[in-house]
Amino acid sequence: xxxxxxxxxxxxxxxxxxxxxxxxxxxxxxxxxxxxxxxxxxxxxxxxxxxxxxxxxxxxxxxxxxxxxxxxxxxxxxxxxxxxxxxxxxxxxxxxxxxxxxxxxxxxxxxxxxxxxxxxxxxxxxxxxxxxxxxxxxxxxxxxxxxxxxxxxxxxxxxxxxxxxxxxxxxxxxxxxxxxxxxxxxxxxxxxxxxxxxxxxxxxxxxxxxxxxxxxxxxxxxxxxxxxxxxxxxxxxxxxxxxxxxxxxxxxxxxxxxxxxxx
Amino acid sequence: xxxxxxxxxxxxxxxxxxxxxxxxxxxxxxxxxxxxxxxxxxxxxxxxxxxxxxxxxxxxxxxxxxxxxxxxxxxxxxxxxxxxxxxxxxxxxxxxxxxxxxxxxxxxxxxxxxxxxxxxxxxxxxxxxxxxxxxxxxxxxxxxxxxxxxxxxxxxxxxxxxxxxxxxxxxxxxxxxxxxxxxxxxxxxxxxxxxxxxxxxxxxxxxxxxxxxxxxxxxxxxxxxxxxxxxxxxxxxxxxxxxxxxxxxxxxxxxxxxxxxxxxxxxxxxxxxxxxxxxxxxxxxxxxxxxxxxxxxxxxxxxxx
Numbered sequence: 422x423x424x425x426x427x428x429x430x431x432x433x434x435x436x437x438x439x440x441x442x443x444x445x446x447x448x449x450x451x452x453x454x455x456x457x458x459x460x461x462x463x464x465x466x467x468x469x470x471x472x473x474x475x476x477x478x479x480x481x482x483x484x485x486x487x488x489x490x491x492x493x494x495x496x497x498x499x500x501x502x503x504x505x506x507x508x509x510x511x512x513x514x515x516x517x518x519x520x521x522x523x524x525x526x527x528x529x530x531x532x533x534x535x536x537x538x539x540x541x542x543x544x545x546x547x548x549x550x551x552x553x554x555x556x557x558x559x560x561x562x563x564x565x566x567x568x569x570x571x572x573x574x575x576x577x578x579x580x581x582x583x584x585x586x587x588x589x590x591x592x593x594x595x596x597x598x599x600x601x602x603x604x605x606x607x608x609x610x611x612x613x614x615x616x617x618x619x620x621x622x623x624x625x626x627x628x629x630x631x632x633x634x635x636x637x638x639x640x641x642x643x644x645x646x647x648x649x650x651x652x653x654x655x656x657x658x659x660x661x662x663x664x665x666x667x668x669x670x671x672x673x674x675x676x677x678x679x680x681x682x683x684x
Numbered sequence: 685x686x687x688x689x690x691x692x693x694x695x696x697x698x699x700x701x702x703x704x705x706x707x708x709x710x711x712x713x714x715x716x717x718x719x720x721x722x723x724x725x726x727x728x729x730x731x732x733x734x735x736x737x738x739x740x741x742x743x744x745x746x747x748x749x750x751x752x753x754x755x756x757x758x759x760x761x762x763x764x765x766x767x768x769x770x771x772x773x774x775x776x777x778x779x780x781x782x783x784x785x786x787x788x789x790x791x792x793x794x795x796x797x798x799x800x801x802x803x804x805x806x807x808x809x810x811x812x813x814x815x816x817x818x819x820x821x822x823x824x825x826x827x828x829x830x831x832x833x834x835x836x837x838x839x840x841x842x843x844x845x846x847x848x849x850x851x852x853x854x855x856x857x858x859x860x861x862x863x864x865x866x867x868x869x870x871x872x873x874x875x876x877x878x879x880x881x882x883x884x885x886x887x888x889x890x891x892x893x894x895x896x897x898x899x900x901x902x903x904x905x906x907x908x909x910x911x912x913x914x915x916x917x918x919x920x921x922x923x924x925x926x927x928x929x930x931x932x933x934x935x936x937x938x939x940x941x942x943x944x945x946x947x948x949x950x951x952x953x954x955x956x957x958x959x960x961x962x963x964x965x966x967x968x969x970x971x972x973x974x975x976x977x978x979x980x981x982x983x984x985x986x987x988x989x
Binding site: 425428429432435436439440443444515516517519520521522523524525526 | 734758760768770772773781784833
């Protein structure tokens with residue numbers, strides 16, 4: 422059965438990439454929102470927020486750009502995840518998915534095609550956001566090895582969130598709810614260390630912020646790119662990514678195996 | 685060949701298929717008729733491996749569906765009620781996608797795609813996105829995609845619903861040609877004329893059971909519903925004929941009588957000469973031979989006519 426796993430997944434990937442090329446607005450949308458937020462936070466709030474960073478002396482927009490950039494990269498991945506959920510939900514409403522299920526193709530190939538094409542789309546958007554961040558004052562001091570590790574972490578996170586959003590796209594009853602379900606993911610970077618340090622938050626929120634997955638991932642990325650202390654965050658970040666990936670993968674395959682929706 | 689026995693399926697408390705069985709010979713066309721909600725689509729979903737049955741033996745071209753679903757998938761093609769095409773891809777790309785999934789070599793796939801585009805009159809629109817196609821073109825592309833892998837058994841779920849008369853004719857021709865080429869065809873339809881036109885055997889499904897089956901002729905014969913309707917010029921002739929003939933139904937206001945008849949010329953002549961002998965003036969005569977509509981309404985107990 423899995424003798425054609427790779428061939429079939431490649432065929433499906435080609436289908437998804439072709440669909441993306443026909444609809445380039447979506448890829449721009451993935452990068453668009455984080456770019457707007459990036460400019461907004463650095464230029465509008467950055468002067469003031471930078472002053473509140475530990476060790477800051479007066480208004481420091483550049484320091485805030487350094488602080489914000491890793492979080493914006495994570496936020497880009499989350500935005501990509503939302504589009505994945507929408508894309509999967511839209512695809513599931515198309516009759517062609519039922520056709521695939523009646524053919525002797527590898528069962529996982531449809532989802533694999535979605536995951537890989539969306540990962541490519543998201544990672545392209547991440548590079549775009551990174552380039553703009555550097556252009557407006559983000560100054561990473563990472564070594565080649567740090568960059569490689571950062572790229573690896575971003576890819577792993579993208580894999581995890583893409584599988585999660587595939588599951589959300591499958592579980593959604595409609596395209597509308599598929600676009601709403603990943604909203605909680607959008608909030609998580611804000612309720613963590615992405616935009617401001619967690620110490621300044623009220624006690625309960627600060628506890629949540631420190632224990633939710635995005636904070637260790639954010640701190641690890643920040644450490645790799647700007648040299649802050651990583652400590653145990655690295656392991657915790659990888660563990661979160663692994664748990665989300667495996668859990669969502671199993672959940673997605675189970676959802677996909679369900680019968681046709683309209684009966 | 686399709687062999688089905690004791691097929692049962694329920695969704696929660698709702699029993700959809702209550703132990704149906706039938707046999708479809710290789711290269712023949714089998715039509716499953718039934719009103720909306722009778723379980724036709726569920727049957728197609730189960731036979732095409734989309735849904736698991738609760739019970740029943742199903743063998744398709746020698747493959748046991750329960751133990752070898754992939755074997756079944758390799759020999760079947762399915763065209764469902766809703767178009768199973770990728771709207772963002774062109775017609776040719778859709779066909780190539782199928783060729784790739786059937787693991788055809790590239791040149792072989794391209795040749796097959798071109799052949800089908802020509803056969804289904806889609807050459808002019810081959811490189812336009814399928815979302816721009818008309819309903820008839822979408823349905824043709826859909827069926828063409830089903831045929832890329834040269835399936836031995838084809839399931840067509842209401843293949844002509846929503847098509848204009850011309851597209852419908854084209855679809856019928858395609859289906860006949862496929863059957864002539866030895867492909868086994870299982871189709872569902874709400875159109876009785878379609879079943880009459882295409883099917884070698886028909887089964888009528890109602891509330892999850894097969895209430896009648898046979899060739900279209902057998903089903904029609906079973907009904908004994910043939911009659912002629914006689915209309916008379918005045919009440920006197922109407923009354924006289926009523927006394928003379930073996931009448932099955934009468935309408936005093938319209939001055940019409942219904943007389944059982946198979947509609948053949950000798951029986952008509954008998955009735956007419958009887959009337960002539962008694963000098964009864966006949967205004968109008970019409971022949972009613974039973975069609976599948978009659979069968980359908982009779983066996984599904986749905987006398988809305």
